[in-house]
Amino acid sequence: MPDLLVVAALSEALENASAARPLGSRGSRGAVADSDPAELTPTATAVLAAIPAWWRAQATAAGLTGSWLEIETALQAVPPVDVPSDPPLGDSWGALTPEQVGAAYVEALSSATRARHGRHYTPPELASHLWGLARTSLGLPPGKQVLPGLVRDPACGAGALLLPVLREHLHASYDVDPALTLAGLPNLVQGVDTDPAAVWVANVVLAAEMLPTLARVPQKVRRPLPVLAQVGDGLADSGHKARVVVMNPPYGRVRLSSAERDRYAHVLYGHANMYSLFMASAVASLDSEGVLAALVPTSFTSGRYFSKLRTYLGREAGMSAVTFVEDRSGVFTSVLQETCLATFERRRRKKTRISSLGSTQTSIASVKTQRTGEPWVLPRRSDDAPVAAAASAMTESFASFGWHASTGPLVWNRRSADLYPTWGPSRSHVIWAADLDGGVLHRDPARDSMRYMALTAASDPKVMVLDRPAILVQRTTAPEQSRRLVAALLDNDALKARHGRVTVENHVNVLRPTAADPVLTNEAMTRLLATKALDRVVRCISGSVALSAYELESIPLPDPDVVRKWNDLEGGALEAAVAAAYRPEGM
Numbered sequence: 247m248p249d250l251l252v253v254a255a256l257s258e259a260l261e262n263a264s265a266a267r268p269l270g271s272r273g274s275r276g277a278v279a280d281s282d283p284a285e286l287t288p289t290a291t292a293v294l295a296a297i298p299a300w301w302r303a304q305a306t307a308a309g310l311t312g313s314w315l316e317i318e319t320a321l322q323a324v325p326p327v328d329v330p331s332d333p334p335l336g337d338s339w340g341a342l343t344p345e346q347v348g349a350a351y352v353e354a355l356s357s358a359t360r361a362r363h364g365r366h367y368t369p370p371e372l373a374s375h376l377w378g379l380a381r382t383s384l385g386l387p388p389g390k391q392v393l394p395g396l397v398r399d400p401a402c403g404a405g406a407l408l409l410p411v412l413r414e415h416l417h418a419s420y421d422v423d424p425a426l427t428l429a430g431l432p433n434l435v436q437g438v439d440t441d442p443a444a445v446w447v448a449n450v451v452l453a454a455e456m457l458p459t460l461a462r463v464p465q466k467v468r469r470p471l472p473v474l475a476q477v478g479d480g481l482a483d484s485g486h487k488a489r490v491v492v493m494n495p496p497y498g499r500v501r502l503s504s505a506e507r508d509r510y511a512h513v514l515y516g517h518a519n520m521y522s523l524f525m526a527s528a529v530a531s532l533d534s535e536g537v538l539a540a541l542v543p544t545s546f547t548s549g550r551y552f553s554k555l556r557t558y559l560g561r562e563a564g565m566s567a568v569t570f571v572e573d574r575s576g577v578f579t580s581v582l583q584e585t586c587l588a589t590f591e592r593r594r595r596k597k598t599r600i601s602s603l604g605s606t607q608t609s610i611a612s613v614k615t616q617r618t619g620e621p622w623v624l625p626r627r628s629d630d631a632p633v634a635a636a637a638s639a640m641t642e643s644f645a646s647f648g649w650h651a652s653t654g655p656l657v658w659n660r661r662s663a664d665l666y667p668t669w670g671p672s673r674s675h676v677i678w679a680a681d682l683d684g685g686v687l688h689r690d691p692a693r694d695s696m697r698y699m700a701l702t703a704a705s706d707p708k709v710m711v712l713d714r715p716a717i718l719v720q721r722t723t724a725p726e727q728s729r730r731l732v733a734a735l736l737d738n739d740a741l742k743a744r745h746g747r748v749t750v751e752n753h754v755n756v757l758r759p760t761a762a763d764p765v766l767t768n769e770a771m772t773r774l775l776a777t778k779a780l781d782r783v784v785r786c787i788s789g790s791v792a793l794s795a796y797e798l799e800s801i802p803l804p805d806p807d808v809v810r811k812w813n814d815l816e817g818g819a820l821e822a823a824v825a826a827a828y829r830p831e832g833m
Contacts, residue, residue: 286327286443290354293347294327294443297450300347303340308457314468320460322470323449326442344451345370348404351447368406368494372541372571375603376587377410379567380490380539383589390418393434395489395533400480400524402437405448407492408474411435412455424462428472431456436484437475448475481523487533494541495524513555522546522555529563529590538563538590544570545584548621548787550796560617563590565598570626570789572604584789600624600631614638621800623786633779634786636828640802647803648761649771651795653721654750655710658696665696673698674711675744677736679720679753685776687718687734699749712736713747717757717772722792730784730793733757733775735768755795765806770813779824804828 286294301317313319342350352367368376384394393415399407412435419427435452439445453471460471480495500520507514513526521542528538546552559565569587587603600610611631616622616638625634644651656676658665666673676699680690689697701707720732741748750756757771766774774780780801787797803809804827815823 287356293351293354304454309461321453323473325446344454348406348447348451351404373406374410376539379589380537383537383566383591390414392418397490398436398488399492400438401493401495402439402448402475403444405451408437416459424459432472435474438478438480442477445475445477449473481527488531490537491528492539495521497521513558515554516551532592536592541587544586548797553619557619563592564595564615566591566595567599570602572602621787625786626789630782630786632830633782633828636830637783637802642803644801645799647765650760651755651757651798653795654752654754656749656751664700666698667695669698673700674747674749677748677750682720682732682734687740710749711747715768719755721753721755729781731775731781733772735772755798765809777821777824779828
């Protein structure tokens with residue numbers, strides 16, 4: 247690679263790495279076995295080529311000389327590609343932090359590679375905060391402390407999560423024989439990843455943290471620095487229990503072999519998500535006092551597909567703390583999925599500490615640790631804590647009272663050829679999510695060009711048509727909407743006005759009673775869904791703008807005697823009654 251191209255490529259990678267990055271959907275719909283090494287772009291190769299010169303600068307700053315300035319001598323880790331012996335780097339490269347070097351490599355990969363393999367760097371702020379949560383769970387006192395046991399990252403990438411761990415241990419071990427300190431590190435810090443290039447970068451940046459310690463080792467007894475990260479499958483059993491697992495695992499649907507599905511049957515419901523497999527494997531790898539500290543989407547707290555994982559976590563390692571990452575934190579330019587930092591402990595804890603992390607950390611509440619497979623009710627704001635406490639103690643729900651929720655069957659872009667602006671005898675009136683805005687069923691003119699669907703398939707009358715009264719609830723709301731629960735009643739009059747049948751698009755949930763004597767009438771249920779208190783309950787179940795049919799069915803409700811009284815209430819009287827029901831006793 248020409249020298250100028252090396253410099254230009256590295257500059258591009260560093261510029262990308264220093265910008266706030268989106269924490270978007272990632273992972274793969276491929277099989278677990280497809281986790282082959284990442285493809286190296288020219289920019290990624292340029293970053294790797296620059297690392298020996300960066301190492302030389304770090305070693306020089308630590309006071310080392312001679313062969314210790316050469317990475318091949320100082321660290322017994324082989325680079326994944328041939329790197330130039332004297333890359334053309336300016337003085338500024340030597341000032342980069344280990345985190346910046348790791349980020350430069352990850353950001354230099356193509357977006358397709360990052361998405362397919364789930365390779366996104368962890369910002370230093372989140373890495374430090376996650377380690378801080380783990381320290382609290384371990385009961386470590388303030389100040390630098392030596393590690394009480396093995397800390398493993400099963401998806402270590404370029405080593406971002408292990409850097410604060412190693413850094414603290416080395417500082418705390420300053421008074422220990424430096425040679426012994428370095429020799430003991432492989433038993434205390436371990437990383438695993440499938441990408442050989444990322445593993446090499448991780449080993450280099452971790453080794454750079456060891457340089458000041460190496461400089462204190464008498465020259466005649468110096469040995470090459472230990473390799474702490476290995477190429478491998480982070481889901482495999484290492485054979486050694488860990489005191490702490492820290493991770494920012496890949497996520498996304500993944501196909502499993504029969505053997506893999508059998509292995510994870512205790513945490514699987516329907517399709518598998520990669521990050522849930524990592525969570526289950528991590529808990530299984532902990533010792534009796536172990537702690538899992540993970541940066542993960544919050545979907546595991548409420549989604550149907552994670553119900554068995556919630557049960558497993560509640561039984562084996564309850565969630566002792568969760569910090570919701572706010573979009574406005576400046577860490578990410580956008581958060582496509584609500585994300586959290588969470589710790590899970592083998593030791594039995596009764597409370598879960600909840601906080602949020604934006605420009606500062608805000609304490610929200612401490613709630614009873616939830617251990618069932620039902621959606622966990624976790625307040626995102628301190629003023630929602632009482633509502634969450636009351637709701638989490640309730641044993642009834644929409645589902646237990648016989649209400650069934652389903653997602654509208656129309657995916658418009660799959661049936662676009664069947665959508666028309668005018669009615670016909672074989673067509674069905676389409677209800678769009680926008681038709682529910684304001685909580686009143688109406689006709690959004692912006693959707694009128696696709697207002698009717700031709701029932702062309704033999705199954706359409708059975709699958710696509712709704713010809714009975716129901717309550718329609720927006721499945722996804724816009725962030726700027728003031729409510730997450732937006733519902734409208736589809737009664738007999740509304741059906742008659744729409745030629746007796748409708749077809750509901752998939753951004754709308756359909757809620758209907760299945761019991762002969764439902765605890766609430768459709769009209770009363772619609773009014774209940776419009777109350778402020780129930781909207782606050784929903785915000786404690788899902789922090790995103792989406793509300794699945796499963797989550798809708800799972801909304802906690804008080805005893806049936808209390809709920810039946812709501813049939814006769816409207817307006818302020820209903821608001822007051824519902825608010826009182828979701829208020830803990832004594833408040």
